[in-house]
Amino acid sequence: MLKKENATLATDIPIKPKIKHSKKKINLAAIWTISPVTIWLLLFLFIPLFFILVVSVMSRGTYGGIEYTFTLENYARFFEPLYLRIIVVSIAMAAATTLICVVFGYPFAYIIAQSPAKYRTLLLLLVIVPFWTNSLIRTYAWIVLLRTEGVINTILLKIGLIAEPLTLLYNSGATLIGFVYTLFPFAVLPLYASIEKLDRTFLEASSDLGGRPWQTFLNVTLPLTFPGVVAASLLVFIPTLGLFFISDLMGGAKTMIIGNLIKNQFLTARDWPFGSAASIILMVLTLMMILFYLKVSGGKTDDTELL
Amino acid sequence: MSRLTRLPSVAYAVFIYSFLYVPIAILVAYSFNDSKLNAVWKGFTFAWYAKLWTNTSILEAAKISLTVGFFSTVISTMLGTLVAVGMYRYRFRGKGMIDAMLYVPLVMSEIVMGIALLAFFSMIKVPLGMGTLLIAHITFSIPFVVVVINARLKGFDQSIEEASKDLGANEWQTFRLITFPLLGPAIAASAMLAFTISIDDVIVSFFVAGPDSTTLPLQIFSMVRHGVTPEINALSTLMLIVTLTFVVFAQKLQTRKR
Amino acid sequence: MKARKGFRLILVLLILASFIMSGCGSEATTDSSDEKVLNVFNWAEYLPKKVIKDFEQETGIKVNYGTYSSNEEMFAKLNTGQGQYDLAVASLYYVDVLIKEGLVEEIDQGKIPNVKNIGEEFLGKDADPEDKYSVPYLWGEELIVMNTDLVDKKVTSIKDLLDPQFKNSLVILDDPRTVIGSALAVLGYSPNSTNEKEIEEAGKWLKKLKPNIKVFDSDNAKALLASGEVKGGIVYGAEASLAIRENKAIEKIYPKEFLSLWQDNFVIPKGAKHKENALKFIDYILRPEVSKEIVMDYPYANPNTEAVKLLPEDIRKEIDIPEEEAKRGTHMKDVGEATVIYDRIWAELKQ
Numbered sequence: 067m068l069k070k071e072n073a074t075l076a077t078d079i080p081i082k083p084k085i086k087h088s089k090k091k092i093n094l095a096a097i098w099t100i101s102p103v104t105i106w107l108l109l110f111l112f113i114p115l116f117f118i119l120v121v122s123v124m125s126r127g128t129y130g131g132i133e134y135t136f137t138l139e140n141y142a143r144f145f146e147p148l149y150l151r152i153i154v155v156s157i158a159m160a161a162a163t164t165l166i167c168v169v170f171g172y173p174f175a176y177i178i179a180q181s182p183a184k185y186r187t188l189l190l191l192l193v194i195v196p197f198w199t200n201s202l203i204r205t206y207a208w209i210v211l212l213r214t215e216g217v218i219n220t221i222l223l224k225i226g227l228i229a230e231p232l233t234l235l236y237n238s239g240a241t242l243i244g245f246v247y248t249l250f251p252f253a254v255l256p257l258y259a260s261i262e263k264l265d266r267t268f269l270e271a272s273s274d275l276g277g278r279p280w281q282t283f284l285n286v287t288l289p290l291t292f293p294g295v296v297a298a299s300l301l302v303f304i305p306t307l308g309l310f311f312i313s314d315l316m317g318g319a320k321t322m323i324i325g326n327l328i329k330n331q332f333l334t335a336r337d338w339p340f341g342s343a344a345s346i347i348l349m350v351l352t353l354m355m356i357l358f359y360l361k362v363s364g365g366k367t368d369d370t371e372l373l
Numbered sequence: 374m375s376r377l378t379r380l381p382s383v384a385y386a387v388f389i390y391s392f393l394y395v396p397i398a399i400l401v402a403y404s405f406n407d408s409k410l411n412a413v414w415k416g417f418t419f420a421w422y423a424k425l426w427t428n429t430s431i432l433e434a435a436k437i438s439l440t441v442g443f444f445s446t447v448i449s450t451m452l453g454t455l456v457a458v459g460m461y462r463y464r465f466r467g468k469g470m471i472d473a474m475l476y477v478p479l480v481m482s483e484i485v486m487g488i489a490l491l492a493f494f495s496m497i498k499v500p501l502g503m504g505t506l507l508i509a510h511i512t513f514s515i516p517f518v519v520v521v522i523n524a525r526l527k528g529f530d531q532s533i534e535e536a537s538k539d540l541g542a543n544e545w546q547t548f549r550l551i552t553f554p555l556l557g558p559a560i561a562a563s564a565m566l567a568f569t570i571s572i573d574d575v576i577v578s579f580f581v582a583g584p585d586s587t588t589l590p591l592q593i594f595s596m597v598r599h600g601v602t603p604e605i606n607a608l609s610t611l612m613l614i615v616t617l618t619f620v621v622f623a624q625k626l627q628t629r630k631r
Numbered sequence: 632m633k634a635r636k637g638f639r640l641i642l643v644l645l646i647l648a649s650f651i652m653s654g655c656g657s658e659a660t661t662d663s664s665d666e667k668v669l670n671v672f673n674w675a676e677y678l679p680k681k682v683i684k685d686f687e688q689e690t691g692i693k694v695n696y697g698t699y700s701s702n703e704e705m706f707a708k709l710n711t712g713q714g715q716y717d718l719a720v721a722s723l724y725y726v727d728v729l730i731k732e733g734l735v736e737e738i739d740q741g742k743i744p745n746v747k748n749i750g751e752e753f754l755g756k757d758a759d760p761e762d763k764y765s766v767p768y769l770w771g772e773e774l775i776v777m778n779t780d781l782v783d784k785k786v787t788s789i790k791d792l793l794d795p796q797f798k799n800s801l802v803i804l805d806d807p808r809t810v811i812g813s814a815l816a817v818l819g820y821s822p823n824s825t826n827e828k829e830i831e832e833a834g835k836w837l838k839k840l841k842p843n844i845k846v847f848d849s850d851n852a853k854a855l856l857a858s859g860e861v862k863g864g865i866v867y868g869a870e871a872s873l874a875i876r877e878n879k880a881i882e883k884i885y886p887k888e889f890l891s892l893w894q895d896n897f898v899i900p901k902g903a904k905h906k907e908n909a910l911k912f913i914d915y916i917l918r919p920e921v922s923k924e925i926v927m928d929y930p931y932a933n934p935n936t937e938a939v940k941l942l943p944e945d946i947r948k949e950i951d952i953p954e955e956e957a958k959r960g961t962h963m964k965d966v967g968e969a970t971v972i973y974d975r976i977w978a979e980l981k982q
Contacts, residue, residue, distance in 0.1 A: 126971070128967065129710075129728060131710070148979050148982060155982075213860055214860040215858045236846050319805055320846070320847060320981065330978070333704055334701060334703035334704050334707055335703065335707075335974045336706065337974070
């Protein structure tokens with residue numbers, strides 16, 4: 067009883083230190099525990115990010131390099147049709163990947179959540195295991211399947227379903243498969259987490275009140291699990307924009323997503339300012355999505371859900 | 374679930390699982406295929422495994438991956454645990470900001486982190502290599518450690534710590550004798566997570582690795598880029614086995630704890 | 632008790648880790664020229680592993696070997712991390728850029744006695760007229776290849792690639808400078824044009840070609856060709872030869888309107904930490920028997936005349952560029968300010 071009171075006290079009055087000790091001592095311990103990581107992240111994450119932000123408003127030299135004169139041209143370039151299209155294509159690809167992952171992942175997560183408790187861990191583990199193998203290896207597995215002399219074409223030719231090998235690799239469809247395959251588990255896990263938490267009595271109440279299954283789904287299940295859907299979308303959408311190696315390996319280096327654009331600016335075109343601007347735009351995009359997530363989930367982020 | 378809906382459910386689950394596993398199964402199967410170019414089955418062989426064993430660049434890359442994985446795990450787990458405990462225990466001005474800071478790398482696009490670090494190291498004229506690779510891996514591992522430890526701390530019974538202090542233990546003793554052992558499983562879990570993401574990372578490593586620090590994923594990347602050879606299948610199979618053993622072992626460990 | 636033990640372990644690890652960290656730091660900052668290490672940066676699929684191994688065995692120098700797939704990539708990496716690489720390979724027009732930008736060290740040819748094996752015509756090129764900064768490695772051409780099993784049409788020129796029957800079935804070099812250069816030549820302009828209008832026109836021409844392009848690839852075209860993944864395309868000569876070794880139906884074609892030649896030279900990037908080792912490596916590569924071994928695996932044309940003499944007849948035929956073809960061939964040149972335009976046109980094409 068006493069314990070509980072203590073706890074509520076502490077949360078009610080947030081300014082007051084939880085543990086009564088001399089203030090000085092606590093501060094010292096706090097500094098020792100918290101400052102290493104703070105300094106680390108400042109040094110190796112926030113200063114680099116700030117540098118990118120600065121570079122994004124500078125000009126490019128003839129052979130690359132940075133000329134330290136202020137300009138907003140790098141951002142203006144994104145309104146040129148060429149780059150606008152890259153952004154639109156990236157978002158479309160990421161959206162398609164997200165849609166496929168969520169639409170196929172939702173019923174799947176639902177089935178796992180409804181399965182007998184003793185199988186649940188195993189079923190879930192089976193989803194995670196492929197995700198524990200290297201993402202390049204997973205991409206490579208699809209190349210083995212899809213190429214002209216690949217497994218699928220060989221089988222189809224053998225059983226006489228086709229006369230000529232199909233073109234399966236090096237197009238945006240192949241890229242999409244690569245994205246979905248790489249990120250699918252990221253969708254299933256948060257979906258599962260939210261579906262599993264679902265209070266069954268709501269569903270029963272709905273059907274008791276005469277709701278048809280699909281009505282129950284649309285009016286009760288879906289809204290209640292919506293934060294999970296958004297979390298899943300986020301976890302698929304954000305990484306997709308950066309997975310340059312999948313579009314390189316499976317798309318034949320023909321279509322660029324924003325990740326390829328950024329990579330190329332730094333590693334081939336040597337246009338650091340433009341690449342930096344693209345990175346900043348990608349960050350802003352990401353940030354907007356996360357704010358949206360926080361809004362729908364009511365500000366309550368559940369760490370485990372995001373994992 | 375009613376009988377009627379069970380069959381489609383099972384069928385659907387089987388469909389999804391095959392989507393997840395068939396490519397991997399085929400990858401494994403073809404690591405034993407006695408043909409370099411074709412997908413036609415030509416016969417069983419261990420040749421690709423033998424070849425792998427003599428491929429020094431792969432062995433070298435594996436060594437680098439394990440080294441970087443080990444040190445980034447140790448350092449990020451320590452730093453992450455420390456900050457998680459500190460953040461849980463103390464309240465101070467600016468705490469919200471540090472909290473937000475800890476989450477930024479978690480939600481940031483990896484490529485942006487890679488680029489930012491590349492630009493940063495280039496600006497301060499630090500040559501890319503093992504050192505920069507390690508720094509990058511520690512940076513992206515820390516938040517994952519924090520999240521896992523946090524989850525454990527949320528269900529923490531603070532009265533034990535208080536009891537310890539009432540009995541005259543100082544902060545350090547309390548941490549060492551009470552908090553740390555209680556956090557044990559969470560620390561192990563976070564270390565495992567940190568190790569996995571370090572071993573698996575492609576994107577950030579791609580930008581910050583130097584000539585002496587080609588990790589296994591980077592090596593695989595260049596191998597895949599330069600041609601489809603069953604050697605990669607063999608390598609993938611081996612890595613799969615290692616991962617699976619790891620998972621099964623970890624699972625066993627966890628169930629025994631319970 | 633148990634907990635205490637665990638804690639001590641962590642402490643030990645911490646100390647160990649800090650040791651390693653400081654080790655990394657000092658290694659990165661000190662100039663260790665007598666260290667037995669060499670960081671080489673070269674094109675992918677350009678130097679057999681065995682040659683590196685033999686060099687390591689003979690000299691005891693450990694070689695870290697990095698690869699790239701375009702001059703642009705090489706240049707960008709050298710630009711970003713100075714002091715990372717001790718030796719790199721660049722096409723002539725990039726040797727020019729590297730010198731202009733002050734990104735390479737002078738090379739003392741006195742320390743590379745085997746330079747004597749290099750043929751006259753490969754030295755003193757415009758990019759490095761006094762051979763102060765670079766030493767020739769290999770050279771070659773970019774030509775059209777066709778898999779005659781899959782293609783009936785008699786292809787003779789780059790223009791012929793526009794034929795709709797090649798829809799989504801060609802491999803093209805992933806190289807902005809030479810691909811746009813070729814397009815310029817097809818349109819009758821200089822492949823080294825700096826005129827924005829002309830370059831844009833070349834970009835438009837390439838857009839017409841794009842539906843036929845299945846893959847942009849500079850380092851694995853041979854596998855795509857040999858396996859029938861593509862019907863043909865524009866590739867490096869050696870890639871064509873290697874594809875022919877696997878698949879006899881593949882045919883080399885010297886494009887009628889324009890033949891692009893290139894030569895790759897060794898350079899020592901500015902700030903290289905193991906310069907002496909780099910010189911040793913160059914000299915090792917220029918040994919006739921070593922150079923011969925490289926060409927056996929990667930049949931590029933070889934400026935090392937002594938090595939060519941050692942080659943078996945069939946390989947010599949493989950690497951041979953007929954004299955009248957070589958004569959009309961053009962080397963790419965640095966285009967200076969226009970580089971930005973080339974980059975833009977390339978990005979547009981890739982979209």
